[in-house]
Amino acid sequence: MHNSLLSYAEATKTLTLKQKVGQLFMPAAFINDSEEDILKIEDLIRTNSIGAICFFHSRASAATNFEGKKKVIHNDDSYETLKKLIIRYQKAAEFPLLVAIDAEWGLAMRIEKTPQYPYAITLGAIQGNNDLVFAIGKQIATDCKEAGIHWNLAPVVDINNNPENPVIGYRAFGDDKYVVCRKSEAYLEGMKSVGVLGALKHFPGHGDTATDSHLGLPIINKSKEELMENELYPYQKLIKKGIDAVMIGHLSIPALDSENPSTTSSKIITDLLRADMDFEGVVISDALNMHAVSKKYSKKGLLEANAFAAGMDMMCFSEHSKEGIEEIIASASEKRIEESFKRVWKLKEQAFSSTSLEENHNPKLSSELNKKIAAYSITELYGNPNGIEEIKTSDFLNLSLPNQSVNSFSSKIEENFGQKHHQLNSSTIEMIRGKVAKNENIVLALFPPSIKPKNKFGVDETTLEFIQTLINKKRVLIYLFGNPYMLDILQLKSDTSVVVVYQDFTEFQEVAYDHFSGQKEAKGKLPITLKTLHV
Template identity: 65%
Template sequence: MTDTHQTYTLSKKELTLREKVGQLFMPAVFINDTEEEVQKMERLIKEYHVGSICFFHSRASAATNFEGKKKVVHNAKSYDRLKELIAQYQKAAEIPLLVAIDAEWGLAMRIENTPQFPYAITLGALNGGENLIYQVGQHIGWDCRAAGIQWNLAPVVDINNNPENPVIGYRSFGENKEKVLAKSEAFIRGMKSTGTLNSIKHFPGHGDTATDSHLGLPVIDKSLVELKENELFPFQELINKGVDSVMVGHLLLPQLDDQNPSTTSSKIITALLRKQMGFEGVIISDALNMHAVSKKYPQKGKLEQAAFEAGMDVLCFSEHVKEGIDEILTNASEERIQQSFDRIWNLKHKVFVENSRSEKPNTDLHSKLNREIAEKTITELYGDVAALEQLKSSGFLNVSVCFGKENSFSEQISAHFGSKTINLNSALSSDIKNMVLGIFPPAVKPKNLFGFDEKTLASIHRLIAEKNSLIYLFGNPYVLDILKLRPSSNVVLAYQNFPEFQDVAFDHFIGKIKAKGMLPIQLKTKFYEQL
């Protein structure tokens, strides 16, 4: 395995205070930027001694695209461009940059045509399965290092105990704190074996909220005792075991600090995370351009300074590097600057000097790994088992709702049973009462009903009400809450629409494999008895 920057060494020359402050900044960089924007970033890195960068696909797909109005342009050569830009930006830096990315389910979270692994909620359906999650973390770490990325801002260790959560949901391992801890630890160990840095997020816990912090400020109105019992549990346990960094989310916790969001709260960052919980590593902010906090600081550099003053070490997605450096130099003590600088320097030493890691095997095993995960996560939620036997022993409709997604599941049913795949309209006009319904939701996030249009959703509701149905869902399990399921409804959760997961779903339908997965969250809809 090659790492573009393994030959970099850390300079021992004495840095000025301004250069040390520059090391605390992590501006966003974009794979699909123009050459003019790339040159501008090169100058910023060189002139202000920026310490790290975080890659996003494009300005349209990053947190700046709050209303989702900018078109995301597909770029089949994103991966090659990523490696080119890393080389350019490293060349511009006098001190090697820490290159970061959000690769919670692989580089595919940001980059086309790269291996994608299951979402955390899918891994949460594993009954145990820590060895598989270790392998996922390891594969993602290998992919990061091969691209020249040393810092994966993952995993999410939020406990998703709010079905209305618009931003965490599928990114969380689930609602059980012990399982979230075990799975997070396995993922971290896998990444660590490749020498990839981690960041547990979003401290102090972004699970129990119905607000998207990209758009507004979520409020978590819980006492410290309540937080320690649940939200803070995986953070504390992982800190005790050793993590590279903790990312602080944009949250208001009025019982801890009723004046400041966690991003700028010394009570939460310094008093709680640093002193009470004993974390000595790097504390990094969530993206500072997010509306939860950015709107409150219209003066350039003031947000960066406030976050640093509260105890932050790394200022992620800072859009005002020059002004932020000036504000910190004006207001912070040399001792405080040195503390944060030393923490960053320790991470750089770990990556560029110690450089300890395992080597990736030559074979590409990600499809095999996805298949094994699919077999062990497929989950039955059956309300009427007798109806299932009747369905399979008599004729049934093979109905597909796939929104243009590749649907090998329904095609395999057609080939095996000789039942043509039909759409919702054809199913509604048929007198046949039994139905296998494959649903591929348009979106993984709950915004706008997971992307379903009202007409399609109404047709699904009518079919479920009128027919004896077996539903295979290839997506976020929270979709079940909008389907108007009956108490007797039968559902199989496949979680992902990957080819491997569709193949496993078909094998399950024909009785070749048994379901072993466990639903990792609570649904609002109560319609089944899990077997």
């Protein structure tokens, strides 16, 4: 590092009030940015003593545009670019920057050609064995650290008890508060073991909502007692164990504050989180560009000042850092600024005191770990326990909803069971319809195009109706390599047999084939309650 971090005792004497407020800002930085934009960010850091940056893939894929209004350009050099940009931005900073990213399931959440690990919902299916979740936290933290990142804004501790949730879903460990709490703790401990910071999100709980806060403000109509009983349970437990940070989601909870969303609510941040729940660490906002809150403020910097007044310490994805700094200086007391500055600086001290990596990253480790998780998470939901054997020993149709990458699962079935593999899409439906007429039994590998529920997980209407008809008229064994919530749209029958594999990684496909061929038992348990399947 070009400039070492002052101790808090030195920093509080050295930095001016404006510099202290600058330390509370975390604007977005984009890996695939133009040189012109990079120079602007360097200038912003230099002239405003910005304290932190959060990396996103590109301006097109950033939170409020993720609905696909702009084309996301893929760049195979993203990882190298990220490392170079971190060095550049650190050079522009007078005081070392805290570098953050969302890497819930690894750097792959934001960066191509980097290791991807299973989603939280997959880890939620593992029974016991939280050492595997610890190992994931540790591996992700190691990848972050090697890139120059100090802070992984994870884990999601939302309890996903609403199947209609468009944005949390697969990012949560499940719908059971005890499971969510234990898995989150193991993940955090794994990160901590290599000195990477974490943040619990999205306080006070984004699980029970059907609105995406990137686009609108979700309303949660629950009493404080109900929230303490369920949504706030993991926060309270983990706060007692000592955590680095809590991220505030953009949520409207009338029972806690009838006037303000959580982002600008002192009742939620100061009264509930700080006073009632006794949290002393850093409170960070969710991205302040998200439409749930950003649309309400025409005056630049006012959202940041209002969030700060409510008790926020760190303004993440502030699009108006310069104006936000000015508004806070104009409206807040020096004492209040010092409180947040101290918390943020102490977090920096913690991040920068941990320098060495105990091991170099080994891609083989990621693959081995993914394979172990595949073996412990694969889940049977049998309508007919004998179905699998009966289907396998019969003449069956080997079908798949095509995968974006390789489908080794269906290929192996063709190779070893002699049943030709057919891909199901709008152009092959008629040909497959003819084959279906001659087959009573079908093995259907589903690779949903999208992990998110929007537009029926990316499956077109014709194909979806065809699958629903198959399920209704034939004996079908489904292997689902994706979000288990998809089962809710398939119109399953009580005797449909399903194996949830959760991920489409090669390692998960290998384990799925071993399960199909009788070499592996399913050890996982569905971490959510589905509307259509009562298991």
